Amino acid sequence: MEREDIKSIIESLLFVADGPLTIQRLGEVLEGVGKADLRSTLDELQAELENNRRGVRLVEVAGGYQLRTPKINADWIKKFLGGRPARMGRATLETLAIIAYRQPITRAEIEAIRGVDVDGVINTLLDRRLIRAVARKDVPGRPFLYGTTPEFLQLFNLKDLTHLPTLKEMEEITLPAIPGEELPVEGVEES
């Protein structure tokens, strides 16, 4: 098979795939094509889409490859889809961040950090499949330990958990100034 043929097939597979496609899976379909070749073809395809400012780009996410629209087109897509953006509340986002960085973690441990009850938020996150119970902690009561899911990685465009933004060291933490009389928005100081 010509390299261009392989690239074309890969692009088709990425188009019909329902989620991120792993190299492993691509290898199963494209028998005889080595992993190194697959990887370099994917890199080529990625560069092509990027350089030609195409309407879909190849992104490495949740352990695989996926075609996604570039951010620059977001408004047009939203206008087309007509939906309201599903905003995640602060409580949900904060709890999710704690779980992402501290997994596996129990409900009680999350509550100790946030200083509030997190039952409702945990249920929301479970419903949205952004977290799941991964095990039980070996302490009295055997509480569930929660961790993030591949859907979490997909939601935040993360290749894997090691690509989470680095958590600040305690010494680096500065409180953002309060902008005027408005609600404290997500404007956090650059460090």
Add this chain to the structure above:
Amino acid sequence: MTTRVQLEIFEGPLDLLLHLIKKNEVSITDIPIAMITEQYLATLEVMQTLNLDVAGEFLVMAATLIHIKSRMLLPLTDGDEDEEDGGADPREELVRRLLEYQRFKDAAAELERREVLTRDVFVRSVAPAEDIPAPEFRDVSVFELLTALKRVLDRLPKDVVHEVMLEKITVREKMTLLLDHLRTQGSILFESLFAGVTTRMEVVVTFLAMLELVKVRAIRIFQEEATGSIQIEAAADLENAPAVLAMQDPEEDQHGT
């Protein structure tokens, strides 16, 4: 001097404290505990005035702050080694918690700045159901149902009529009637369920019939907005309704007035 408190949606006591620290532009590692405690308590008071449900955690933190404040008033003496942490700054633990919490607030903000799926970037046809503008239906709470029931009961003629005639209405009859209604009309308003009903007993029986049908998931009750009218519609395939009824045998079948 009146303290004007800008009320915001605080996620919890730590969030409120961080806000106060920022607002007063004081150092998080050297919190002027008396001032912050005072403002913290003032905020709680406003929340209570507004009848907001001040969660227990807010009160626990209030107690913690007062405890720290009182400990800071005590002179440090050398012989205090038996104190919990041997004369360490009583604010230390609180500062650690605040910093830890801020750390995850920062992390959350960092996550939100990423290219978020269905906000910044999209994939083919996998538009999550939540994003598609579905008609906004809320589940009706039991309390809303009870309030609606009370309105119906209040509308009944006040005159006390002593009916001697024994009128038998069964929950099952009402269930069948209601299902017949839905079969022909699709959905009906909660209030119209009680059209023509004049006795308290019949209102109650009708209400029970409705609850029974909800229990077996034959009907759904919802409202379009918090204060909107409550609507009832068939949930299951109504052709199977007789089967549903057969399965359901309300323990008490006989009601009379």
